[in-house]
Amino acid sequence: xxxxxxxxxxxxxxxxxxxxxxxxxxxxxxxxxxxxxxxxxxxxxxxxxxxxxxxxxxxxxxxxxxxxxxxxxxxxxxxxxxxxxxxxxxxxxxxxxxxxxxxxxxxxxxxxxxxxxxxxxxx
Numbered sequence: 001x002x003x004x005x006x007x008x009x010x011x012x013x014x015x016x017x018x019x020x021x022x023x024x025x026x027x028x029x030x031x032x033x034x035x036x037x038x039x040x041x042x043x044x045x046x047x048x049x050x051x052x053x054x055x056x057x058x059x060x061x062x063x064x065x066x067x068x069x070x071x072x073x074x075x076x077x078x079x080x081x082x083x084x085x086x087x088x089x090x091x092x093x094x095x096x097x098x099x100x101x102x103x104x105x106x107x108x109x110x111x112x113x114x115x116x117x118x119x120x121x122x123x
Contacts, residue, residue, distance in 0.1 A: 003111055003114070003115050003118075004108070004111045004112055004115050008108075009112075009115050012081065012082075012092060012093075012112060015082070015092050016080070016081060016082055016092065019082070019091075019092075021079065021080055021081075021082060022080060024079075024080070025069075025076050025077075025079050025080035026076075026120065027073055027076055027077075027117070027120055027121065031072070031073040031076060032073075032121060034072070034073055035073050035117060035121060040114060040117075040118065043073065043074060043114060043117065044110060044114060046072070046074050047074045047077075047110045047113045047114060048106065048110050050067075050074055050075075050078070051083070051101075051106050051109050051110055051113075052106060054066045054067060055083065055085070055086065055089065055101065055106075055109065056100055056101040056105075056106055057100060058098055058099050058100045059098065060085075060086060063085055063086050063087075063097075064085045064086075064087060065085075066084075066085060067079065067084040067085060073117055074113055074117075077113040077114075077116045077117050077120075078113055080116050080120075081112045081113055081115075081116045082112075083109045083112060083113055089101075089109070093105070093108070093109065093112075
């Protein structure tokens with residue numbers, strides 16, 4: 001399964017830690033059970049779907065409020081990794097607002113989300 005390179009992951013973690021996001025969010029027991037019962041391949045499908053629908057458009061609907069902070073492990077990971085709205089994507093990933101994300105950018109965002117979940121759960 002593709003992940004961010006160690007260099008990219010460590011650089012992102014440094015930015016997120018400085019911002020206070022990395023430690024602020026955690027998966028609760030229901031979310032941990034969700035990950036365990038479904039596996040990372042299913043989470044990758046969910047994360048890709050969420051990113052494509054909620055972040056990838058040039059002007060996402062309800063930008064800034066489109067990602068809940070609970071209810072799915074991917075939502076929590078999106079907030080923890082700065083992948084929850086276009087302002088955060090610009091801040092942490094350098095992806096400018098107002099244009100659609102490329103396939104490579106979607107993959108990078110999804111890999112960041114899954115890297116956080118894997119690290120958080122020690123997978």
